[in-house]
Amino acid sequence: MPHLVTRRLAPLGALVVLALAGCAAPAVPAAPPTDAPADTHGEIAGAAELAEPALGLTSIGPDGRVSHLDLLDETTADLGTVRVPAAMHSDGRFLFAADAGGVSIVDSGVWTWDHVDHFHYYRADARVLGDVEGEGVATVATSNSSTTGGTGVFFPTSGEAVLLDTQALSEGEVVELFRLETTPGAGIVAPAGSFAAVAAGDAVTLHSADGAEVGASTPCVEPAGTITTRVGAVIGCRDGAVLVTVADESPVVETIPYPAGTTAPRATVFANREGRPSVAAVAGEAGVWLLDTRERTWTLLPTPEPVVQATAVDDADANLLALTADGRVLVLDGETGALRTSSPALVGASLAAGQPVSLIADQQRAYVNGPSEGRMWEIDFADGARVAREFTPAQVPLFVAETGR
Missing domain, CATH: 2.120.10 (Neuraminidase)
Known part of the structure; x- marks a missing residue:
């Protein structure tokens, strides 16, 4: 049990604290986390x-x-x-x-x-x-x-x-x-x-x-x-x-x-558009698991080819995004697993080298990073998986998160 x-934390004064503007917020007393009794709508001081x-x-x-x-x-x-x-x-x-x-x-x-x-x-x-x-x-x-x-x-x-x-x-x-x-x-x-x-x-x-x-x-x-x-x-x-x-x-x-009698590999990595009830996970070469947490159900969707990552957009069009081993982003039908469209091969070198590629979805766009390619891409998955923008950052984008969402 x-x-x-x-466990004593590292002293905050010994940590490097940098800001885009101004100074770090002053220390405040620790308090247990709660669902705030007064709804502050996520606002904090400053x-x-x-x-x-x-x-x-x-x-x-x-x-x-x-x-x-x-x-x-x-x-x-x-x-x-x-x-x-x-x-x-x-x-x-x-x-x-x-x-x-x-x-x-x-x-x-x-x-x-x-x-x-x-x-x-x-x-x-x-x-x-x-x-x-x-x-x-x-x-x-x-x-x-x-x-x-x-x-x-x-x-x-x-x-x-x-x-x-x-x-x-x-x-x-x-x-x-x-x-x-x-x-x-x-x-x-x-x-x-x-x-x-x-x-x-x-x-x-x-x-x-x-x-x-x-x-x-x-x-x-x-x-x-x-x-x-x-x-x-x-x-x-x-x-x-x-x-x-x-x-x-x-x-x-x-x-x-899991559904009775299933032989597909289990889900070990879940991803979705933040906050949505449905999540996706790769089911080995069998396709993609879709877990609907509202309905408490699993659905195994066969994919047109094996995929290495998947994320559920869970939008009105039931879009499901997946990444292939050669670095293409697939747009799949989230109800059948059928292919709707795909992007060009973008991050094949990173995947072949075992680099940490991330496929991220929000309501309108998807983002993918290529550490080996030294680039990041914005993809309009509702418009033929079109590459909307390509970014070449000053540093190698080893790990990437979409923030502000």
Whole structure:
């Protein structure tokens, strides 16, 4: 059973903190993450509300240097330097760069607050926030809010499960709400409202923000892959998925098994247009798994050829995007898996070299980075997978996130 340990954070004063403009936000007292009793619409002190999203591509190079490309005016800003990442995760505002000794956190300074029927858009100072130390390349899981709730970090070598205070991150501090000792190996800390689900060993346990265990555990053998949708937090398991939602301020855990008799490989990496209920995952050479978290169903979609990545746009046209081994972006029918159109081969050299290529989708565009090619592309997937823009950044775009969304 997980138990609570304490871990002193690296002093914030020893961390490099850079800003695009002005100084870092002053320190504030730590507080447990909550769904704010007064709806602040995602606003924080010092942030400017915008009329439209300040979309950008924030990238980390092979030397750990962070840069931000503004997609509106195509200007680039240098945000500082972090550890050289072996993996990177983003929630659309923060970037979490992980190596074998910890995680560095970058605030891109741009974000969107999803209020279900409308959105609010903000810009604040961009900065490198600091580090969370741990053993092994961490798995990071985030919610759909970049100003409230928690951010989960799991270190596989030590088996330590950490919940960070996302509100504190939004105000310039790195604060651990809990650090639990669990079983070393693959694991996940998935935030859900003011709770967190910890998948380690062969089970998922629920915890409050102070680390106390809540309710019974749920079986989950070989946890791998996590994503938060508009419905709740998903954790991939060998036999399906665990879905964690919050109802009446209490966590609810459901299992979504794969269809009976399936022989397709399991899903281990989930991706979608942020916040949508449906998510996609590659099912080996069998095609793509589509998980509808609203309906609690899996659908196996055969693809016209094997793919190495997939993401669900989950729009009115049911677009599903996938990446082939030779670097083409396929636009597929999300109901049948049939090919609608495809882009030219863009990132074949990067994929052949084992470089970390990312396929990212928003409502109108898709983005893909090619570290070996030294480029990033914007693709209009609704217009014949047309390459709308090509960017040649000053540094190699090793890891890329679309921010401001």
